[in-house]
Amino acid sequence: MALIRPADWRPQGVADLEPRAWEALHETTLNVCVTAGAGAGKTEFLAQKATYLLQTGICPRPRRILAISFKRDAARNLAERVAARCPPEQARRFSSMTFDAFTKHLLDQFRDAIPEAYRPPSDYEITFVTDDQVRAFLRRAGAPNVAADALTKAIARVPLPLEDADIKPRTREILQGFWHEMYERYHACLLTFPMINRLVELMLRTNPKILQALRSTYAFVFLDEFQDTTYPQFDLVKTAFGAGSTALTAVGDDKQKIMGWAGAMKNAFAEFNALTHARSIDLLCNWRSHADLVEIQHQIARRIDPEVELPEAKQDRLVDGDIAAIWEFKNRDEEITALAGWIAREIGSGRVAPHNIAVLARKRVDRVESELEPALAAVGVTLRNLARNVGAIALQDLLAEDLTTLLIAFLRLGVSRRNAAAWTCAHDEMGRVLAVMEDDPAGQRQLADQLSTIARHVRKTLQTLSLDAGEVRGLVLSLIEAIGENALRSATPAYYRDADFARVVDGFVVLLEESIDASHSWSEALDRFEGLNQVALMTIHKSKGLEFHTMIFFGLDSRSWGSLQPDADEELNAFFVAFTRAAQRAFFTCCEARGGRIDWLEELLGDRVPRVSLQSA
Incomplete structure (x- = not known):
């Protein structure tokens, strides 16, 4: 494919970029540190x-x-945007994970x-260690006076x-x-992700040939949400790409740092900037x-950083009435009933689609679900808890999986x-799995034939199956066999190990079974699986990087936000x-019975x- 002269290149899929974004885009010889605020x-x-x-x-x-992103859906979103703008043979040279x-x-x-002393067996398992x-362990080690978080940080x-x-x-x-x-000690070798970071950093540091191969592979590395990078992750970046052979672009916003509890750097x-001598550019x-929402956001941003510039709002206001408010209630029943009624009325009026509404909870999402889900169901609205697990995988992560x-x-x-x-979608994904190039006519014909064959197989299978959750596993396994399990797993590094691939397959089966149990047709079941026409419920951390027309924060009170104090930087973040998840409206509920x-x-x-009061909102 013919290349475009840099001077002739124009943005793809958007009218233009802001001048500062053009600067950061054109900077290809120096490392770049891009401060990108909310939106x-x-x-x-x-x-x-x-x-x-x-x-x-x-x-070249x-x-x-x-x-490198922190969330699977963010990584997939970025990969999809590049795939939509580049021919497949170019998009395949973009790795987003x-x-x-x-x-x-x-x-x-x-x-x-x-090194052998630290080499884990191939059948290791990933774990998340609690305090x-x-x-x-510290008691067994004869060190009961050592704080748990001190050891976690040291690891x-x-x-x-x-x-x-x-x-x-x-x-x-x-x-x-x-x-x-x-x-x-346990039934298998257990590794946490901080331990994996340390093992990989050791491997790269002690194997110059592998390190050189990695640097030769990647000419450019993007580091998304860099404010939440942990110390072992940063050490790995330094070892892998800190020698200047790879151009780094770090993007993020200190005002959105919310992962300090998980070890994010201070x-x-x-x-x-000290490591890479990067050029710093702020997007505005x-x-x-x-604009009305941006002005409110700026009030909060100034409390975090008094020097922050007022962003230039580029979105139009599409709603009348309040665009932000604290809805007050005397008791929990009133809060739940009024909130469910308001959501149902907004959806029924056509002002907003269900999947463009999100309910965010600071904590205890399962409890919020148990209270709000029946009330919404009573008025014909489905609530989807994206924070829960299906099988052994988070629902939100499952939806972002290649499989x-x-x-x-x-x-x-x-x-x-x-x-x-x-x-x-099937064509693009199968092309990636089978590594079929766009300029390979024979490969493209074979790919189209295989797609048609698999589609006919699925169509015939669904026609013979009743809408029965008990049939799902067999259906999924036969579809994987038709696609080619070996090719699937070879194309996606995360599926290299049997346990990791099985976890995704099992989660897919569980969610599809649940969707079928609540549906009257296969089409409705697939809609339920993907969350169409459902109001999202999630935590703040799960909402990072997403956006909604209307955001409703459940519980702006001193109990839900017990650690939110004027000097508590991360809680204010x-x-x-x-x-800032909201595009048009942002509301907060406040119930006297839940907190002051x-x-x-x-x-502020x-x-x-x-x-x-919600009735007057």
Whole structure:
């Protein structure tokens, strides 16, 4: 395919970019640190920069671009945007994955290169260690006075091998005991993601050939949501790409740092700039929210950073009446009933679609679901808890899986012969799985024939099956067999291990079974599976990177936000993140029975966010 001269290249799929985004896009020789506030369009910026690098040949074949995100749906969203803007042979040189997926892929691919003393077996299992488990270990290790979080931080921050680490002898002894227990005490070798980061960093540091191969593969690396980068992740970035052979672009916003509890660095951007001597560029536009909402967001942003510039709102206001308010209630029954009624009326009036409404909870999402779901069901509205697990995988993660995308596309083709979107999706995904190039006519004909064969197989199978959840596993396994399990797993590094692939398959089966049980047709079941016409319920952390027409935050009170104080930076950041998910409206419920008012916050918001009864809103 002919390349485009850099001077002639124009943005793909959008009218234009803001001037500062053009600066950051054109900077290809220096590392770049891009501050992108709420609604600044950082995903679109990264997609445009990837497209620019690929279409102009600045990232030449066969070198690739690596984009690392923190959430699966964010990684997939970015990959889809690049695929929509570039021919397949160029888009295939763009790898978008989460940090955990990236490090796990390197561990699985080069496990044998890890020094023997720390080399895990191939059948290791991933675990998430709780404070109670850490405290139990410390008691066994004869160190009950050591704080659990201190050990957790040390596991993440102390590089391997422990024998060479510059730490106190007693600290070394405790850490060695922890690693030994994780490898030997349980039914299988257990690894946390911070441990995997440390193992991969050790592997790269002690194997120059693998390190050089990695640097030769990726000419450019994008680091999304960089404010939430942890110390072991940053150490891995330094080892892998810190020598200058790869151009780095870090994107994020300190005002949206909400992962300090999970080990996020205190000064991520300052350390990145010190390491890479990056050029710093601030994006100023807000493409998500209209001007009235942006002004309120700016009040919060100024409390976090007094020097922050007022963004230029690029979205139109499409609604009348209040665009932000605190809805007050005397008791829980009144809160639930009134909220469910308001949502039903808004949907019924056509002002907003169900999937464009999100209910965010600070904590106890399951409890909110148990209260709100029956009330919404009574008025004909379905609530979808995206924070829950299906099988052993989070629902929100399952929906972003490559396997899910492909299976749903084929099931849609089985339900309807004329579904252009499903055919295009299946074609693109199968082309990726089978590595069929766009300029390969014979390969394209073979791909089209295989798609038609699989679609007919699915259509025939669905016609013979009753709408029975008991039939789902057999259906899914036969579809995977028709696609080709080996090809599927080879094309997606995250499916390399049997346990990881099985977890996604099992989650898919569980969710489809649930959807069938609540449906009267296969088409309705697939709609339920994908969350169409359902109101989303999630935590703040799960909402990061998403946007909704109307956001309703459940519980603005001193109990839900017990740690939100004027000097609690990360809690205020979390509040800011919650508020900025909204494109048109943002509301908060406040119930006297659940907790008291947060007076200083309401004073900060001022008259722009009035306290009203829902009946008068």
